[in-house]
Amino acid sequence: MTTVGEVTRAALRSRRSELYRLAGWSLAEALPAMLAGLLTARAVDDGFLAGRPVAGLLWLGLLALAVLVGAVGTNRTFALLGDVVEPFRDDLLHRVVTGALTGAAGGRGDDAAVARLTHQVEMVRDTYAGLLMVVRGFLFTAAAALVGLVSLAAPVALLVAVPMLVGLGLFVAALPAMIARQRQYVLADEELGRVAVTAVTGHRDVTVSGAQDRVTGWVGAHVDAQARVERRLATMAVTRGLTLAVGGWVPVPVVLLATPWLVRQGLGPGAVLGALVYVVSGVQPALHTLVQGVAAGGLRFAVTLDRLLRASVPARPATTAARVPLPTPGTTAPALSLRGVTFRYGPHADPVLDGFGLDVPVGDHLVIVGASGIGKSTLAGLVAGVLRPQAGTVHLGGVRVADATPAELAGRRVLIPQEAYVFTGTVRENLTYLRPDLPDETITRAATRLGLAGLLARLGGHDATLCPADLSAGERQQLALLRAWLSPASLVILDEATCHLDPATEARWEEAFADRPGTLVVIAHRISSALRARRVLLLDGHTALVDSHAGLLARSAAYRDLVGYGEPAQVRSSPTRGRSAPLPAAYARRSSP
Structure with missing residues (x-):
């Protein structure tokens, strides 16, 4: 079976150029996170505390300029997101429709295909986009903040990095339980969709036989089961809170408690303030976004995509017969x-x-x-x-x-x-998609021979755009x-x-x-x-x-x-x-x- 990892890696590899551009603009977006603490420290220590307010304002002006560059980067990253996500969605739709049609043609109806097509594909598309932005944002923002801390004071970077890594470790350890509960939720949702379709399509028989209460109870039991699974999934918020507390908030008191020692090491008040700026405006938001994004969207993405791949990719028909070779020229095989x-x-x-x-x-x-x-x-x-x-x-x-x-x-x-x-497209595209290399002269000769030259002229020629409704x-x-x-x-x-x-x-x-x-x-x-x-x-x-x-x-x-x-x-x-x-x-x- 094709795995979630294989499909995701293939989708990313197929959009390398878009990802490279996304990374470039992400660097611009992360510029404020990298410079915020350093410029704040310079504004305080070399400006306001040194009795040079103009210099302090100039340092803050540089920070404002970095924020503008970051805003442009954010705008461009969202503009590029569709180029990466939409082809992935199109591939999923093709898988679901192909699997459903193949099963129906073979006499295997699948009511759950409706839920996969209308709900699960869109869920995967949305969570894929969110996950891409979340992971990208964490990597660039956290890295920029740590680079800024190292440039400010290496000991401070160590004080911040250790609890952040511990918090991430707690989150990673809890992921298997989160995935299991998310899978239960997806399966319960799909089963509820199947039951609802069965109940609705058979409503006439239900009414005639007087089984309304029985069917209502049957559907209601599946609704209750889905609600129980969703409540269990909500309890995983405790793990997310612990991760954020350890990785995002513990660095703040750690830096404050270490302030006397840092001052003795030659760090000024502005540098300590800059370190706190890195933690509060860089590390904390990045970690919070990552944990919430992976816990909410990442789990749904992995479990739902796994379900789609298992249910929607048509298996190759099993056959013990040898493949019939193409007939050679001169044979008399029937058409x-x-x-x-x-x-x-x-x-x-x-x-x-x-x-x-x-x-x-x-x-x-x-x-x-x-x-x-x-x-x-x-x-x-x-x-x-x-x-x-x-x-x-x-x-x-x-x-x-x-x-x-x-x-x-x-x-x-x-x-x-x-x-x-x-379909909506040019006349040429409509006539030649079964044979794309066909020259215009051949099309014109065929249309003339078949009495369609007037129709093509009325439509505007080979390059005219067709609207089927017209x-x-x-x-x-x-x-x-x-x-x-x-x-x-x-x-x-x-x-x-x-x-x-x-x-x-x-x-x-x-x-x-x-x-x-x-x-x-x-x-x-x-x-x-x-x-x-x-x-x-x-x-x-x-x-x-x-x-x-x-x-x-x-x-x-x-x-x-x-x-x-x-x-x-x-x-x-x-x-x-x-x-x-x-x-x-x-x-x-x-x-x-």
Whole structure:
């Protein structure tokens, strides 16, 4: 498992340049902490006590200038913080969403993923930022104060450093207990989220069965458990108080008690006052910020991030089968092959596909038809690798989809769903993100060939910025279709991707993709798509029939009903070149898309 330390170190290493700039401005921020006591001592001993008030004011003026420099440093450190923190948050979101989607596709729903995405990721982001600033502030401020003390009087630095280190030691010794209690709090919070989702989603059944009191008590018990864990966590404030007392406050009476000895060593009153300034304005605030920050934010960061990594990183599927190699040129592997595929939405749902098999040769034009909700889009998702079957295998050009990397899949198939995806960015970025190296000339030629030159001109050309909300559904679909045309994939899957276009435009697009080198699979929005196909796959809830349009008219009453024909007398002599694969009766009853 990837550990918290590994992930944190990797995140920091990836932002080295930003951290170097952060350190540079932190030095500027720490300048007042390093000079405060020394300049105060000079102002008192060499200025006011020496009868030279103007010199004393000049020393204090230098301190004011250092404070201004420190304020600029503080401003710049906060400005740089987002450059370090936000990429880390984006990585966590990717982990959580990928893990949740992978689990859902495999039939493993995870209600706690909502709590991780909406609460825990933001908690980690905030505590990561706070922890970074706290540790950075302590290191630079405490170091600056100790450097100032050494320059003022080395014995005073020793008197301050020893109790500070003792206080830090007490805090470090208490950290394991703090982490354990923080982990209990996170787990209790996650369990409460899971219970709440279960109770809310089942509220109708609860009401019908009259189990309101029982469910209320069940949820209330988890609320009480979380409250108990939070109270135990609050008791760790005693440890924090002891650390601050020893490390931050003990140096003050120690320096005061040592004042006669320090004066005998030649230290002036101003130097003693400067030493106290270092303790009160440097060491104390730095230690207080570190202890409070680590105790409050650092523990939440470590425990919550550990939980996210354990729960959200999808495990690599265990498989004993050897990875299918890429086919060599000249082989005749089908463009698409399904063998014994079974898929259901959830472990207790009826199967959408049960032992399903299909071969689509290279260069084929296959249209999939069937009643609404029969499983056409599910089949498209399985072919594209968006969904994973519970049994059986799916191959694209001889490559097993379950074993292929995202880059391999992107190079072999492109799926355009019913709701076309267009993002805020330039026209060029929208059309070429599947093939970033594509020159503008190729885009222009393709748009002209496909009848989209006018649309691109109306949008403002390749460098125009698109706003998805400003485009019609049909415009978004045509941009997505052009993107698919320009992609390197040899298999194109159109899942009702032309539903917002008129029939003539739809026919033009399907004919264009049929002429494009490669293989075309169309989830039909209109039955007219079947008239343009080489083969038609009919899903009718009991059998899966593959044949030509004329062949299905002769063989299948369900297909004739879809087309709107009556008895097939006019096509009774048509050849039947397909095959059928039996499906369970439950297949006709499922309600998932």
